[in-house]
Amino acid sequence: MALALSWLTVLPVRTGAPAPAVAAAALRWAPLVGALLGAVAGAALWGLTALGVPAFVAGLLAVGLLAAATRGMHLDGLADTADGLGCYGPPERALAVMRDGGAGPFAVVALVVAVGAQAGSLAALVPGPTAVAAVALACAAGRAGFAWACRRGVAPARPGGLGAQVADSQPWWVAVAWWVALGAAGSAVLGWRAPVAVALGAGLVVLLSRHTARRFGGVTGDVLGAATEVATTAALVVLSTT
Template sequence: MSADERRAGALGLALSLLTVLPVRTGTPSPRAAAGALRWAPLVGAGLGAVAGLLVWGLAALGVPGLVAGLLAVGLLALGTRGMHVDGLADTADGLGCFGPPERALAVMKDGGAGPFAVVTLLVVLGVQAGSLGALTGWQVVAGTAIAVASGRAGFCWVARRGVPPARPGGLGALVAGSQPVWVAPVWWIVLAGTGFAVAGWRGPAGVALAAVLVVVLSAHTARRFGGMSGDVLGAAAELGTAAVLLLLGA
């Protein structure tokens, strides 16, 4: 298989894993999944642009900004099968419980939403919606694309080499330790530069805040859970997106 074919396959797998698009790829190998993770920011940029267009269109129709922002957040959740939002909720519940890593992982696997999950979802998604509603014009499209891409760049840091899977099975175990440590920083640098072109200092400041939050989240969850999981990937995506939108909409 040529390099171009491998890249096309990795992008197709990224679309299949990270969106609701009906892309057929078969059972992913660890190598293919690692390649797909590196395409995640580009897939996120596409999702963000669509959500931004929705906000722009609704604003043109006179829909209040907060309502438009909430609908865009809902569209992003729909476009990703809600798995990143679910990961954020499960990570919050896992971090909020007492006991050894096994206890935290059991809470995360339970599937219910405890008080930590509910409050975290309200705050993080509320920040996203309110910030989206504060953006205007073409900046809402470009800004949302940068924000969602920045959150997905966090995947590559959470799954960096040296971080083991917290438990066997699932996407987390498939991609744990698969990413060179430079991949996420390179994406963040590129997105910071793009953000400066779109929103001045607020763009790179938002991307920097997203990077800091993801680095802290990854370090804390690796200690608390004994490694990384697919839920932490979702939490990184939602926190990173919220951070960039917060600075852009301030």
């Protein structure tokens, strides 16, 4: 859990260089870290709207808080993955584009859509404990996608980096178990939207993982960021639907 917090948040948790088994285990704690981050963002959304901040502005600020709390690395992963998928050429060319660090047109569009959809969805939630639960669920479900993207049989696309540390390390059922548990727990508070939101996010992660594994030759840390942002966005859209 300490390693998961160190990797996935700005909290000053010191862990040192992890052994492969510890790195794999840390990935299984990621949904709990997501729930914590989502609860904080949901509480911020509730507080801002209580102070009279317009709903969309409060939603945008909550998305910004999530980005700051994660060092922006998930959004960065989404942007790099979008650029990699948008380029022509062999996997080596796509990986080179992803390593470049610049933001191409695909990255810009992906970020605008993700941030805009998340902010708009947050703005549509009714402020209060239910909204906090919804944001926590969406963030947790998104991070459950890490385990699916790193399931056994998916190799690292390149040596080094987070992807190489955790690729091919997770039994396939870990992600499924998290998604089922989150959908069931969420339904007790949020009704039918919870399992639908989790299922939609999970389905998109499955498709994205399949496509990126073929396009890039495996998984990278950027793909993990893209997976969580896609799943979180989809879940928030469903949860905010009236």
